[in-house]
Amino acid sequence: MNAVKQKDLILYSGLIILGLAAPFLFSAFKVQLTYLCVLIVLAMTWNLQGGEMGYNSFGNILFYGLGMYLTSSVQVGMFFPLAEWTESGGEKTFVHTTAQYFQGIGVGLIVAAIIPTIVAGAIGYAILGLRGHYFAICTLGLGIAAGEIAGGIEIIGAGQGFTTPPFPAEIVDPEARGQFFYFLSFLVLVLAFVFVKYIYGSRFRLILNAIRDNEDKAEAMGIQTMKYKIVGWMCSAFFCGLAGGIMGGLIGYIDSTDVAFDGREMGVFMVLMAILGGKGTLWGPIIGATLFHFLKEGLWTFILGWQYVALGVLIVVIVVYFPEGLMGWLREKYPERFGEVIDEKDRKAQVELK
Amino acid sequence: MDFLIFKAPMLMVQASLDGILLGILFALIAYGMALQWGVMNIINIAQGDLVILGGYIAYTMYLAGIHPAWGVIVSPIIMFFIGWALYKLVINKVVDRDLFISILATFGIAIVFQQLMNFIFGADVVVAQSGYGTTMLFDNSVTLPNSKIFSAVISVLYAIGLVIYMRKSKLGRAIRATAQNARAAKILGVDTERVYAATFGINAALCGIAGALISITLTLHPYVGLPYTVRSFMIVIVAGLGNLPAVAISGMGLGLFEEFADYILGTEFRIGAVFMLLVFILVYRRFKLSKKREYLK
Numbered sequence: 001m002n003a004v005k006q007k008d009l010i011l012y013s014g015l016i017i018l019g020l021a022a023p024f025l026f027s028a029f030k031v032q033l034t035y036l037c038v039l040i041v042l043a044m045t046w047n048l049q050g051g052e053m054g055y056n057s058f059g060n061i062l063f064y065g066l067g068m069y070l071t072s073s074v075q076v077g078m079f080f081p082l083a084e085w086t087e088s089g090g091e092k093t094f095v096h097t098t099a100q101y102f103q104g105i106g107v108g109l110i111v112a113a114i115i116p117t118i119v120a121g122a123i124g125y126a127i128l129g130l131r132g133h134y135f136a137i138c139t140l141g142l143g144i145a146a147g148e149i150a151g152g153i154e155i156i157g158a159g160q161g162f163t164t165p166p167f168p169a170e171i172v173d174p175e176a177r178g179q180f181f182y183f184l185s186f187l188v189l190v191l192a193f194v195f196v197k198y199i200y201g202s203r204f205r206l207i208l209n210a211i212r213d214n215e216d217k218a219e220a221m222g223i224q225t226m227k228y229k230i231v232g233w234m235c236s237a238f239f240c241g242l243a244g245g246i247m248g249g250l251i252g253y254i255d256s257t258d259v260a261f262d263g264r265e266m267g268v269f270m271v272l273m274a275i276l277g278g279k280g281t282l283w284g285p286i287i288g289a290t291l292f293h294f295l296k297e298g299l300w301t302f303i304l305g306w307q308y309v310a311l312g313v314l315i316v317v318i319v320v321y322f323p324e325g326l327m328g329w330l331r332e333k334y335p336e337r338f339g340e341v342i343d344e345k346d347r348k349a350q351v352e353l354k
Numbered sequence: 355m356d357f358l359i360f361k362a363p364m365l366m367v368q369a370s371l372d373g374i375l376l377g378i379l380f381a382l383i384a385y386g387m388a389l390q391w392g393v394m395n396i397i398n399i400a401q402g403d404l405v406i407l408g409g410y411i412a413y414t415m416y417l418a419g420i421h422p423a424w425g426v427i428v429s430p431i432i433m434f435f436i437g438w439a440l441y442k443l444v445i446n447k448v449v450d451r452d453l454f455i456s457i458l459a460t461f462g463i464a465i466v467f468q469q470l471m472n473f474i475f476g477a478d479v480v481v482a483q484s485g486y487g488t489t490m491l492f493d494n495s496v497t498l499p500n501s502k503i504f505s506a507v508i509s510v511l512y513a514i515g516l517v518i519y520m521r522k523s524k525l526g527r528a529i530r531a532t533a534q535n536a537r538a539a540k541i542l543g544v545d546t547e548r549v550y551a552a553t554f555g556i557n558a559a560l561c562g563i564a565g566a567l568i569s570i571t572l573t574l575h576p577y578v579g580l581p582y583t584v585r586s587f588m589i590v591i592v593a594g595l596g597n598l599p600a601v602a603i604s605g606m607g608l609g610l611f612e613e614f615a616d617y618i619l620g621t622e623f624r625i626g627a628v629f630m631l632l633v634f635i636l637v638y639r640r641f642k643l644s645k646k647r648e649y650l651k
Contacts, residue, residue: 126637152626
């Protein structure tokens with residue numbers, strides 16, 4: 001037991017050192033690394049309710065987009081009139097000082113974490129009562145509706161988009177912006193990992209799994225399923241909001257349907273990454289997201305213009321031929337590694353049955 | 355309330371007529387959705403993209419100098435084979451699986467279709483001119499494009515034809531048997547694999563007809579497929595599977611809702627209103643179902 005723990009310790013400290021050193025080692029890829037962190041956070045928290053709870057949501061993009069708009073709105077609104085900012089390129093008239101910028105983004109991220117969590121809690125009772133595919137379609141509708149509605153609201157820029165405050169010009173170091181966002185996202189990633197890891201060792205995870213495996217039975221056993229479902233969704237919403245806030249600052253420009261409530265990209269990516277790595281495992285979404293990001297960035301440039309076709313084909317192939325994901329496949333192949341004991345007799349009997 | 359529509363009652367007539375004619379078209383798409391959902395137990399997110407593809411077939415004919423109205427005959431034939439091929443390639447692997455798998459897989463298909471259409475036909479909003487002119491009603495205060503009337507009539511004709519086909523023909527009987535109990539049908543000698551392929555093909559053909567009609571009444575764009583999927587999904591969950599009059603009525607209801615939402619909320623919120631209605635309907639349904647007591651018999 002002790003040896004395992006020591007191995008874990010080495011692994012985690014190695015990963016953290018790698019994470020901290022990455023922006024200096026791969027200085028040119030800071031933005032990509034930030035993306036990777038955000039993608040991992042999204043996949044990991046999607047997995048929490050998609051993989052563990054069995055509620056396959058297409059709508060977590062709602063919280064992501066909400067967080068994005070909230071962070072930037074708060075960041076602007078704290079110091080300047082928001083309406084004038086969005087009206088016509090306010091970023092040219094109003095300039096954040098360095099202190100204002102960091103204060104704004106700090107408060108903005110806190111708001112972006114809290115409000116989506118509250119929203120998830122508020123709509124959770126209505127939405128999470130839906131089962132299976134009704135839930136999936138309903139959340140798909142929610143995400144798209146949010147994008148369409150945000151595209152009609154004037155104060156956050158409506159259809160023409162919203163420019164987030166530019167990084168303060170007083171900081172002359174060209175590396176600073178990338179490093180700031182990278183470390184911010186890395187911090188959120190570590191937070192998310194610690195949180196998910198904690199959940200994986202807790203009773204809460206068992207309850208979520210019980211809901212996934214048979215909700216009616218779980219309820220009959222005296223578990224207040226609705227309460228736990230809502231809490232599970234709120235956990236996802238919290239991190240989605242944070243991730244959205246960081247991405248808003250990083251991209252520097254928010255469009256209602258193409259950046260914030262981007263169901264066609266981010267909304268699908270997070271589902272796909274979790275499935276690629278293996279739903280319902282701790283490391284699956286992390287590996288899936290990393291693999292997906294490398295695949296995407298590596299291949300995209302070679303098939304320019306065809307990337308969405310490739311994405312669609314990738315979705316079909318993964319979902320149809322590879323639904324258990326990488327971790328599921330490994331688990332099938334090396335069950336001992338996952339601490340599963342296989343009864344030889346049982347296996348023989350199953351082979352004979354086949 | 356300071357809305358234009360309440361000041362001018364004629365606008366209400368206009369919106370109602372538009373909505374009903376549009377709704378009939380939606381009902382046709384929804385019928386295809388109900389068919390494949392009932393028979394194969396899959397939800398096809400690519401439904402709307404099949405519709406748009408059907409529309410582009412008619413539009414291509416229009417570009418080639420053939421009247422686009424012929425699209426309502428050509429497009430379903432081509433779409434039937436596309437649907438059949440799609441079934442053989444992908445759908446047959448997801449039929450017996452979890453519904454979520456089918457949703458995701460068809461989502462992938464939808465993305466592929468959108469992009470391919472974008473490459474082939476370009477990202478412009480296009481419309482095929484039917485040249486049917488317009489009918490003026492009530493002292494020219496209500497304008498009704500004849501193409502909309504044409505599309506409603508064609509939709510009704512095809513729907514009636516399909517119902518008769520499903521009742522009378524051998525394949526129709528096989529499809530209905532498979533929908534009731536696939537295993538029993540298989541035991542009794544129905545080639546369910548073929549039935550599934552045919553069902554998906556018929557669904558695609560229905561989408562083709564609807565698309566051809568949309569190409570002359572509304573507009574086409576590679577990325578507007580998803581709203582059609584959502585509309586048909588909505589109609590199906592309101593009407594239930596296999597209840598054709600209810601599908602027609604809820605289709606018209608949806609058309610009315612959209613036209614009025616268009617006038618009252620503004621065009622920019624039209625699609626948003628459709629998706630919000632979906633959420634609202636699902637939530638309403640959930641609360642209604644949760645009131646129903648369940649017990650073991």
